[in-house]
Amino acid sequence: MNMERLPDILQPTPAGTRLPKRERTRRQLIAAAIKIFSARGVAATAMPEIADAAGVTIGTVYNHFRSKAEIVSAVAVTIAETIRARSAPGRSQLQSGTEQMAAGCRRYLGLAASSPSWARLILDVAAIDPAFRKTITGFVATELRKGVKAGEFTVDSEAAALDLVIGATMEGMRNIALGKMRRTHAAQVTATILRALGVPPAQAREVASRPLPLF
Amino acid sequence: MNMERLPDILQPTPAGTRLPKRERTRRQLIAAAIKIFSARGVAATAMPEIADAAGVTIGTVYNHFRSKAEIVSAVAVTIAETIRARSAPGRSQLQSGTEQMAAGCRRYLGLAASSPSWARLILDVAAIDPAFRKTITGFVATELRKGVKAGEFTVDSEAAALDLVIGATMEGMRNIALGKMRRTHAAQVTATILRALGVPPAQAREVASRPLPLF
Amino acid sequence: MNMERLPDILQPTPAGTRLPKRERTRRQLIAAAIKIFSARGVAATAMPEIADAAGVTIGTVYNHFRSKAEIVSAVAVTIAETIRARSAPGRSQLQSGTEQMAAGCRRYLGLAASSPSWARLILDVAAIDPAFRKTITGFVATELRKGVKAGEFTVDSEAAALDLVIGATMEGMRNIALGKMRRTHAAQVTATILRALGVPPAQAREVASRPLPLF
Amino acid sequence: MNMERLPDILQPTPAGTRLPKRERTRRQLIAAAIKIFSARGVAATAMPEIADAAGVTIGTVYNHFRSKAEIVSAVAVTIAETIRARSAPGRSQLQSGTEQMAAGCRRYLGLAASSPSWARLILDVAAIDPAFRKTITGFVATELRKGVKAGEFTVDSEAAALDLVIGATMEGMRNIALGKMRRTHAAQVTATILRALGVPPAQAREVASRPLPLF
DNA sequence: GATGAATGAGTTTTCATTCAT
């Protein structure tokens, strides 16, 4: 628990695929930004810290990103990509939309327990970068629609359901990351979310606490 | 709709009750801070701006508040108190816990429509000041327990329910304040929240869209 | 050792001698200033702290002293007075000028051991207030001349001797107050000073380490 | 006498040895700080004054020194190094430890006469920066031990002797810099110090007033 | 004589960004 190993953002490029130098530096910079952002918070991170962490100078950072906002944005894209990539493998094992939605929520909530600083980064980026919110919303919307189509979810307003799923998950992440919550909190928040989507309480409870493939 | 009239924070002191000067200035400062914070956002507000808006010098601000965090905190307390005071009158007309919870959510969501900058301020303060979050959580917990006691809500975990109510409401506020949502969004988010608490969908829909006493 | 009891600066006024209120407040202020100055250092002490410590408001402080410099000056005078008063009783028991000079140096050096913050205050005031330096120099000059007259000291230049006595004593105080010195340091500095004044080494050593009436 | 030429801190870099820019600016800054510190005193100097004097902006100052304390410290190191460098050439001409100690004291005391503001800077820095005091103490200790080894000085306690040499010299510097003293004061303080170290009075007087290689 | 709210110039420090090398 709470081993605080940040997910490896940048898989070492597959052997043989030597990236051009510019791209290599860019990835270094993003990896460094993620490390520092998640440690100190985005607002409290100064540009030179990113440069230091990446082992380059500040000039190089500005050579790749026009501004701090742009680097945050690049980090957001990287996180979103990573999340998508990590979620894919497990998904094939999940049969129902309910299970997929549950796995999605539990993933984020579980992340907040195992890596609070990573959760903090996600919350930070979500608060700053509207594009990131949009991407995440897109992910959730896809799963939501699947469940609706399959008749597992009954939802009056898709937009309202998205606000609920995303808002509740983030609120849960925040509180879990603060270390205030029991270990069962992730499952309980997930179950409550499922109920809001029309999943019968007993099933919601069962699916949410079932062992699920996480990241 | 978007009339942007900020709720009057400072009721004009009842005639005859001249406040001591220190208290008068303090209220001026808090009122000024609320005005500027909601216009620019807390982070983007500099202390001298508050001083200017209050018609005093920067020294006076620091005479009353030791730091920016302290003035944010004072603003948070004022907002929480205002919300409580505004909510009280309508509450007596509401018979069920369901109605009270619905009114609570709708109030905040409606605020985001009628006064986006006020909503922005609340979201800002909630993100910054843990005490404010705690206070709000306390408000919601009270209503939640009422509904549970009356058998209207069925909830596995109170903490999870709170995260859901608060998270979903805030997410809804944010999106409504951005002007992206249909006018019905407030009612729909509210209904979805009620379903998560175990209120039957039809009833949830009906209560959430019923005309409710707001602020 | 190092019990850090500050010498009582203001003896309670002898019974029956009720001081006028203005004078009473003034003494309170000086006593408060001494307390705070010796705790925090003169430069780091803000005027309102003095007012607080004296249990009055800042206005009252300025009612009695035109500026911070003036309060430092008043503190200097009080310290000088106190030193003179404390030194007098013991002096009658001391027969030679050598003994008197030794007692003088040991008093200050001993003070640095038993009350570092009091020593710090003296060094602070000496660095700031030229009048205080002058007064102290006067005290030392008197004893020096006594010893010269009695043929115990042989001194080419009185001014040089004064610089040496005062400089060496203050340097010793500083280092003792920092807690870096052995307990014998006070006696050894004193003996070295006496040698500079022409006292034979053995006698210097003996007198300096003899039990002497301190404050 | 009071020609107030500050010793050239920064020897013009030997031709051909262009320093890297960062180092050049750093030296400019230290030189500027020395100029302003010695004119106004360290405490009364604001960081922007240093920037102005060096012809750079305040940002550049903080680019090189993290805080005011750090620049004071850099100045202290520079002064100590300058002193050591200036003292070296003359030392070879001095045969005895007595002469070397005398030259050392006279150098500082003479400096106070020829350049009061330079003396003021040294006293200021000594009062603020403990590392500087330590360095100076080290210089004096070296010469003291030489004299002791050679049997010229007889000293009970090295620490006491150091306090005396340093304290008396600084007190002398202060008074000389204030312009209150006769021109002979430097020699007389020096002679008195030598007596404290066990040098016979006549010899002390003679060595101290002998023309000595100063800076 | 005491109060204490208000003043406001002044201080240190930060940091995103530029640009000559």
Added chain:
DNA sequence: AATGAATGAAAACTCATTCAT
């Protein structure tokens, strides 16, 4: 492509002092 010194506007906060009550 990388460097990294320099920028300079702006921020938070301090504190001796004044003056109306």
